[in-house]
Amino acid sequence: MSPDTLHLLGALRRIAQSLDTYSKTIEHESGLTLPQLLLLEALRDEREPPTAGRLAQRVSLTQGTVTSILDRLEARGLLRRARANDDRRRVLVTLTPRGRSLLAKAPPLMHADFLRGFAALGASERAGLLDAVDRIAALMRSVDVAAAPQEQTSTAA
Numbered sequence: 001m002s003p004d005t006l007h008l009l010g011a012l013r014r015i016a017q018s019l020d021t022y023s024k025t026i027e028h029e030s031g032l033t034l035p036q037l038l039l040l041e042a043l044r045d046e047r048e049p050p051t052a053g054r055l056a057q058r059v060s061l062t063q064g065t066v067t068s069i070l071d072r073l074e075a076r077g078l079l080r081r082a083r084a085n086d087d088r089r090r091v092l093v094t095l096t097p098r099g100r101s102l103l104a105k106a107p108p109l110m111h112a113d114f115l116r117g118f119a120a121l122g123a124s125e126r127a128g129l130l131d132a133v134d135r136i137a138a139l140m141r142s143v144d145v146a147a148a149p150q151e152q153t154s155t156a157a
Contacts, residue, residue: 012136022111028104035061039069040095041080041101049092052081078102 001101023034028035042058043050050058056066073079078099084090094101108115118126 008136018055026107026109030102031116032102032106034109035059035065036073037106038109039066040073040078040099040106041109043093043095044100044103049094051090051092055093073099 010110014129019034026034032040038059039055039061042055046054049056052070054065055061055070061069070079070081074081076098077096080094080096081091082094084092089144097148118129
């Protein structure tokens with residue numbers, strides 16, 4: 001394994017550990033998992049009630065994952081789903097007052113120190129970091145997609 005690959009792996013592990021630690025803080029303080037809070041935040045930012053598919057696109061999760069999270073949040077009374085008046089096939093998602101109240105008390109999606117440090121970077125440096133992270137995510141996603149059929153084959157045997 002090349003030194004660059006080892007360096008990248010170490011950096012990715014530190015990022016994963018930081019995300020895991022902060023995710024536990026969020027859950028402890030709000031009773032929400034990071035993906036649940038992410039969905040509620042995205043929902044609050046929408047001007048019009050979105051569909052689950054629209055939310056999935058906004059937060060980069062699969063529609064199945066979003067549906068499962070929405071089920072749990074709806075059971076807790078934090079959001080409501082209803083059929084659109086103009087097209088009964090569409091199901092729209094809205095925050096409830098209880099959901100808005102919980103969001104008002106919830107910690108930010110990212111640690112304040114990180115947000116301050118990121119905001120202090122120049123615009124071109126922020127853009128470069130975002131581009132690099134997007135490329136890493138795309139590379140990792142392509143590996144996940146390539147591995148998926150092999151996993152299905154081995155579990156079927």
